[in-house]
Amino acid sequence: MIEFNNISKRFGEKIVLNNVSHVMETGKTNLIIGTSGSGKTVLQKCLVGLFEPDEGNILYDGVSFTEMNEDERKMLRQQIGMLFQGSALFDSMTVEENIKFPLDMFTKQNNTEKLKRVNEVLERVNLSGSNKKFPAEISGGMKKRVGIARAIVLNPKYLFCDEPNSGLDPQTSMLIDQLIKDITLEYKMTTIINTHDMNSVMEIGDNILYMKDGKKEWTGNSKDIIYAENKNLNQFIFASEFLQGAKKNMMQQQPK
Amino acid sequence: MSFIYHFGRYLIMLKGMFSKPENPKLYWKEFMHQCSEIGIGSLGIVCIISIFMGAVSAVQTAYQLVNPLISRIIIAQIVRDTVILEFAPTLVCIVLAGVVGSKIASELGNMRVSEQIDALEIMGINTKSFLVLPKILAALVTIPLLVILSMVLGIIGGRITIAASGIIPTALYDTGLRTEFVPYNVFFAMAKAYTFAFIISSIPAYFGYFVNGGSLEIGRNSTKSVVVSCIVILLADYVLASLLL
Numbered sequence A: 001m002i003e004f005n006n007i008s009k010r011f012g013e014k015i016v017l018n019n020v021s022h023v024m025e026t027g028k029t030n031l032i033i034g035t036s037g038s039g040k041t042v043l044q045k046c047l048v049g050l051f052e053p054d055e056g057n058i059l060y061d062g063v064s065f066t067e068m069n070e071d072e073r074k075m076l077r078q079q080i081g082m083l084f085q086g087s088a089l090f091d092s093m094t095v096e097e098n099i100k101f102p103l104d105m106f107t108k109q110n111n112t113e114k115l116k117r118v119n120e121v122l123e124r125v126n127l128s129g130s131n132k133k134f135p136a137e138i139s140g141g142m143k144k145r146v147g148i149a150r151a152i153v154l155n156p157k158y159l160f161c162d163e164p165n166s167g168l169d170p171q172t173s174m175l176i177d178q179l180i181k182d183i184t185l186e187y188k189m190t191t192i193i194n195t196h197d198m199n200s201v202m203e204i205g206d207n208i209l210y211m212k213d214g215k216k217e218w219t220g221n222s223k224d225i226i227y228a229e230n231k232n233l234n235q236f237i238f239a240s241e242f243l244q245g246a247k248k249n250m251m252q253q254q255p256k
Numbered sequence B: 001m002s003f004i005y006h007f008g009r010y011l012i013m014l015k016g017m018f019s020k021p022e023n024p025k026l027y028w029k030e031f032m033h034q035c036s037e038i039g040i041g042s043l044g045i046v047c048i049i050s051i052f053m054g055a056v057s058a059v060q061t062a063y064q065l066v067n068p069l070i071s072r073i074i075i076a077q078i079v080r081d082t083v084i085l086e087f088a089p090t091l092v093c094i095v096l097a098g099v100v101g102s103k104i105a106s107e108l109g110n111m112r113v114s115e116q117i118d119a120l121e122i123m124g125i126n127t128k129s130f131l132v133l134p135k136i137l138a139a140l141v142t143i144p145l146l147v148i149l150s151m152v153l154g155i156i157g158g159r160i161t162i163a164a165s166g167i168i169p170t171a172l173y174d175t176g177l178r179t180e181f182v183p184y185n186v187f188f189a190m191a192k193a194y195t196f197a198f199i200i201s202s203i204p205a206y207f208g209y210f211v212n213g214g215s216l217e218i219g220r221n222s223t224k225s226v227v228v229s230c231i232v233i234l235l236a237d238y239v240l241a242s243l244l245l
Helices: A040-048 A070-077 A095-106 A111-124 A140-152 A170-187 A198-204 A231-237 A241-253 B002-016 B024-064 B074-113 B116-122 B127-165 B170-178 B183-209 B215-244
Strands: A002-011 A014-024 A029-033 A055-060 A080-083 A158-162 A190-195 A207-212 A215-220
Touching (some): A002 A040, A014 A040, A014 A055, A014 A207, A029 A040, A029 A170, A029 A198, A040 A158, A080 A140, A080 B116, A095 B024, A111 A140, A140 A158, A140 A170, A170 A190, A207 A231, A215 A231, B002 B127, B024 B074, B024 B127, B074 B116, B074 B183, B074 B215, B116 B127, B183 B215
Parallel strands (some): A029 A190, A029 A207, A080 A158, A158 A190
Antiparallel strands (some): A002 A014, A002 A055, A207 A215
């Protein structure tokens, strides 16, 4: 479980996060949603320590992350996996080397054990046989899956995903969503996903935090969202006439 | 204010490099990789410019020494001393600031922009220590070796020109090289080589590590890193010459 209280962050005069508090639950896919510039990426970067919040406290399973020293943070970070928006794979390494890198760095396993683990996670993300390919040789969806494989190779307790669907076609997007959802349950992780993908919200949103202008605007799950009365949220989620029609259908199928 | 900000951040980056490595084997591997990139990768250009600067130095010295009262043997001494004192350490390092410096800045800049540095940070790796320190150490090991090679090739380049053009007999050139040789000059050149190696690697590393923006910024910072490195090399050259000569 990750809990954060009264997180504020400003860059110069601009307030990017304004007193945001929420609890990210274990074994659930926790979504941070909001329009571009609403502060969700900054919030996620604060949670993993890439940015220092100006105010507020972050607790990982009750232990204060904000008060940890650098060594304690390094230890905790070995329990964190992160999938970046652009996948952030190391260009000069093959898929296998990318996934093996955290094992090389942090474990004392021999090479056979490491390769066995690499093949396990590659199989888990349906990429068996892609070991020797370079990131430049694989598609965007495959890169995301390699990113997920690298993020979970050390069996992390916490998984962060920054816009995992960006740049993907709807079908691949759904596969990535389902993969993240399945892995979350399988590894009993606390998963935090930044997204503005409507399908992700409806399909895997166990615990949703909607942000607007750096503030927490609404929380709930994918069922609650259909009946949410928050005007900004409705404008964001059901932006087009098509989606408003879909909302009406969903309301008929899932009465309150 | 901007200079103080950048200098302070540069010093903090250097301080941040020193931490216990997460896995010394991987750090060693990265260090060897950088030695190969910086040392072997620059070998060709260093050989070419060294031979030509020795050759040009010999021709131009001979051109200026028209007074019959001055012994022609001095051509060899001038070639030797200018190559050892200035051309090999300074000129080669200025060229390397372009070759190696832009490579370091753009490599780190690209890693920053594509979030690869963030990915390493999230894994719990000290990125300054893992990415910057091996580059600086590799430069400190390989660049002085390249400077020594450049000294040898510069002097050989001069000899080739002398032999080809017949300015003076090669035997006279060889005698001139051994006449009034001051070993301290080599020590001075090596002091410059180590100083410049640190400048060539650390300044571009700073500009690359702290790139903010996209590919345009990588290009800008890469150029800026070469310009700043060259200026600092020339400044350091003057300071070292004032202090050590």
